[in-house]
Structures are given as structure tokens and as C-alpha cells.
Amino acid sequence: MSIITELTRMWLTRSTKPFIFRNEYDQQLPFSECDNLGLYVHIPFCKSICKFCPYCKSKYSKELCDRYIDVLIREIHLVGEQHKGKKTVTSLYFGGGTPALAAARLKEIIDAIQEHFIITEGVGVELHPDDVVPSVLQILRDAGVTKVSIGIQSFQKKFQDVLGRQSVNILALKKALCEVSFETVSMDFIFALPTQTFDDLKNDIDTAFQNGANHVAIYPLIDFTFTSSAITPMPKKEKKALLDAITVYCMDKGYTRSSIWTFSNEKHANYSSMTRDNFLGFGCSATTLLKEQFKINTFSVEEYCKRIDEGKLPTSLTIRFTLRQRMVYYLFWTAYSTKVNAKDFEKFFGIPLRKMYGIELKIAKLLGFVNEENNVYYMTLKGAFYYHYYENFYTLAYIDKMWGIMRKEAFPQKIEL
Ligand SMILES: C[S@@+](CC[C@H](N)C(=O)[O-])C[C@H]1O[C@@H](n2cnc3c(N)ncnc32)[C@H](O)[C@@H]1O
Ligand code: SF4
Numbered sequence: 001m002s003i004i005t006e007l008t009r010m011w012l013t014r015s016t017k018p019f020i021f022r023n024e025y026d027q028q029l030p031f032s033e034c035d036n037l038g039l040y041v042h043i044p045f046c047k048s049i050c051k052f053c054p055y056c057k058s059k060y061s062k063e064l065c066d067r068y069i070d071v072l073i074r075e076i077h078l079v080g081e082q083h084k085g086k087k088t089v090t091s092l093y094f095g096g097g098t099p100a101l102a103a104a105r106l107k108e109i110i111d112a113i114q115e116h117f118i119i120t121e122g123v124g125v126e127l128h129p130d131d132v133v134p135s136v137l138q139i140l141r142d143a144g145v146t147k148v149s150i151g152i153q154s155f156q157k158k159f160q161d162v163l164g165r166q167s168v169n170i171l172a173l174k175k176a177l178c179e180v181s182f183e184t185v186s187m188d189f190i191f192a193l194p195t196q197t198f199d200d201l202k203n204d205i206d207t208a209f210q211n212g213a214n215h216v217a218i219y220p221l222i223d224f225t226f227t228s229s230a231i232t233p234m235p236k237k238e239k240k241a242l243l244d245a246i247t248v249y250c251m252d253k254g255y256t257r258s259s260i261w262t263f264s265n266e267k268h269a270n271y272s273s274m275t276r277d278n279f280l281g282f283g284c285s286a287t288t289l290l291k292e293q294f295k296i297n298t299f300s301v302e303e304y305c306k307r308i309d310e311g312k313l314p315t316s317l318t319i320r321f322t323l324r325q326r327m328v329y330y331l332f333w334t335a336y337s338t339k340v341n342a343k344d345f346e347k348f349f350g351i352p353l354r355k356m357y358g359i360e361l362k363i364a365k366l367l368g369f370v371n372e373e374n375n376v377y378y379m380t381l382k383g384a385f386y387y388h389y390y391e392n393f394y395t396l397a398y399i400d401k402m403w404g405i406m407r408k409e410a411f412p413q414k415i416e417l
Helices: 003-013 062-080 099-114 134-143 157-163 170-179 198-210 236-252 301-309 323-337 342-349 353-366 381-406
Strands: 020-022 037-043 087-089 092-096 117-119 123-127 147-153 184-191 215-220 256-259 262-264 278-282 287-289 293-297 315-320 339-341 370-373 376-379 414-416
Touching: 037 062, 037 087, 037 099, 062 099, 062 278, 062 301, 092 099, 099 117, 099 123, 099 134, 134 170, 147 157, 184 198, 184 236, 198 215, 198 236, 215 236, 236 256, 236 381, 256 323, 323 339, 323 342, 323 353, 339 342, 342 353, 353 370, 376 381, 381 414
Parallel strands: 037 092, 037 278, 087 117, 092 123, 123 147, 147 184, 184 215
Antiparallel strands: 020 315, 020 414, 215 262, 256 262, 278 287, 287 293, 293 315, 339 376, 370 376
16 A cells, blocks of 8 residues: 555544454444435446446346345335434435446436435436437436436547547537536536546546536546556656646636536536435445444345345445544545535534644645645645645555455455555
8 A cells, every 4th residue: 555645644634553343244224314415326237338337237127227236225224213313414325336327217316215205405317428319318317317317428539539538429419418407517527637638638627518518527437456447648747747737627617616626517417326425225235324334235236136135235345433433534535625614624523624623724824735725725736736646646546456355255354544
């Protein structure tokens, strides 16, 4: 593991104790008292598998997908029934994989969720460009979906070839999105591909906003060690210059930066399943973050189904936080939104942010990483760039190790990060 991530962890948690994930879990999840709770549902099936993709997914078959959804609905009831009455939550996001492969059953899943939860900020679904046809979009909208996020990756043939993706029919995409509208239409792009220039990326963003998107997400290509991707990542210096240039372009255009990677041309448009204080995850590989614990479901569809058949939760690993560890988690995820509100932190932990991280905040201000206004810390452009680099280290050091193991073992004994 990188020395940088290890030292940062020790400094921020004020402890040499690593993050320890163990093969144990609570059958009863203490989410009743959680405010600002989000929901996530994972559908792990794709028609074809992309070599660069790290997510938990397997080849789609209708039979397996139907069995999975039957079981998923039982997991939702197993957890939902633990709260008396209906629990208010912010949003519900479907990710994958390719959730729209189960479009015909999404309403059933949403209905199961709504037996236990009241959703106040809408329902989002990740789509593959192949799903963006009026018939599928209409089914999603009728089921209550309000936001969609489409995995474009690039509109350009040379990069689609590098990624092994099919070309996107832009006119058909625009027409379908005109016919069936959503509050947020986000399009995902991958940047830092070999030879990619500012103009390539700028064209992608312009094309997205001209063809039905009101929100874009620009993710740097992450070269996970366990994927079979043969794409050579862009050197760090070039990558930083590209990210700088594209961020300045979006800010000059007046787009709203709603999180580190995302920009919208309409204020109300947003798509983020990450910036929640707490969340409950359902399905294979889904994670749950609560006040004192973080847990991750098994990656194996087979073992997931077996656990639910036994009436047990499909949790593979749980970490029980020290207070400082939970604070680091809180700050890391909240920082995705590019700002941290000290009042929210104090409400969550009952301790002032300045008391716990006064020195770090002072240093961050001195280095020009954050500005403070009315007890809210706003990341500057410089701060956002460095957060991005740290996040990249973190993703490689932590997620790469954990997902690498979880893909092979349904229930590992212990993982230390
Ligand atoms: C679950 S996929 C989106 C929906 C659909 N499955 C698709 O591929 O169009 C989520 C997004 O993660 C991003 N992604 C996947 N692998 C990545 C990688 N190695 N580095 C950075 N982003 C990646 C892609 O932008 C992708 O659209
Ligand atoms: S990028 Fe999307 S379609 Fe490709 S394997 Fe990953 S989840 Fe499936």
C-alpha cells in the first residue's frame, strides 16, 4: 500500500490502527435514527463486459437476473422491516452493471422500497447508451425514475475503440431524450485516455449539453490492477493539465460544479449517490454506511442468493469505526461535494469540526486549498485538484485491494487497509 495513504490515515485518525474489515455482521442494522440516509441498489449484469471496468458484474441472462431480483426484493424487506413505520430517505440510486436490463422489474423493486421508505429527492438509474430508447425510458419514468446517468465514455470513435465500446448514435439519443424527459440527464465520460487532448474532451462535453444532457460526469480512467485493461494511463503531469483546463472551461461557461467530477448547466440538475452522511445498500457488492459501521455485501451472486434464502443478510465484511475513523470517512465522502459545512459536522458528531481538525483546516487555508465563509469550507480549484490526486491514491490503494480480494472470495476472513 502506498506510504502516502498510510501516513495520511495515521495522521487523520491519530492512530496507527488500520481500517480492519472482518467477516462478521449485524443482522439488525441500526439505521432508524440516521438522518440524511440515502439508498442504493446494485444490479450486477451487463450484456457485454468492458475490460477496463472494476465493478461487480457478470454476463446477463434473463433467468439469473430474474432470480437475483426475487432475492433482492427479499433483502429489501429483511432490512426495511427493521424500522417501524416508513423511514424518510433522501434518494434512491440504481447502479451496476446495467440496471436497465431489469427495466421491466424496476417498478417492483421501487414498490418494495416504498413499503418501508419515503423517498424525498428522486430516483436515479445508470444507463448504457443501448438503453436510451423511448420504450425503455418510458418504462423507467412510469416506475418513478426522475434522473438518469448514461455511460457515454466518449463520443469519439478513436476512444470508443480504445475502450472497446460501440459507437453512440447521437441523433437517436437526442430524440429519445426529447420524447421522454427526466429532471436530470447526466452523461458519463472517461478522461486521461492515451493521446486525449483538451479539445477532445471539450467536444464531448459540448456534444453532451447539445444533445439532451443537463449534467456531465468526467471520471479519470483508473487502472485497476485486477481488470484486464491494456490501456496505458496518461502520465500524471499531462493528466493534471487536462483536468485543470477542462475545469476552467466548465467554470468559465458558468456551469455549476456539483461535485469533484460533475458539472451541470441547470442548477437543479444533480446526480450523486456518494455525498450522503449515511446510506443503505442492497444487492451484491453494495455498501452500507451508518453512524458506527461500514459494511459490504458479498460480490458472489450465488452466495448472495444463498444467504437470503437462509433469511440472513448477505454482508461479507464489516468495519466498526473508531470515532476518528468515522470522521475521516465523513470528511472524505462529504468533500466530494467540494464543500464541508462545519455545522453539519457538529450536528452529526456533537463535536465542533475545528476542535477535531483545527490544525488541518488552518494548513489547508494557508496552502490555498479551502476558503471559509460562515463556517462552510469551500474547496478552491487548487484544493479540488489535490483532493482528486489523493482520491486517486486512495482508490488505487484501498478499493483496488479490497475489490481485488472480494471478486475472488465471497466471504474473506479479514481485510486490513
Ligand atoms: C456502471 S457504469 C455506467 C452504466 C453502464 N454500465 C455503462 O457502462 O454505460 C459506471 C461508470 O463508471 C465509469 N467507469 C468504469 N470503469 C472505470 C475506470 N476504470 N475508471 C474510471 N471510470 C470508470 C464509466 O464512466 C461508467 O459509465
Ligand atoms: S462499464 Fe458498464 S457496461 Fe461495461 S462492464 Fe462496466 S458496468 Fe458493464
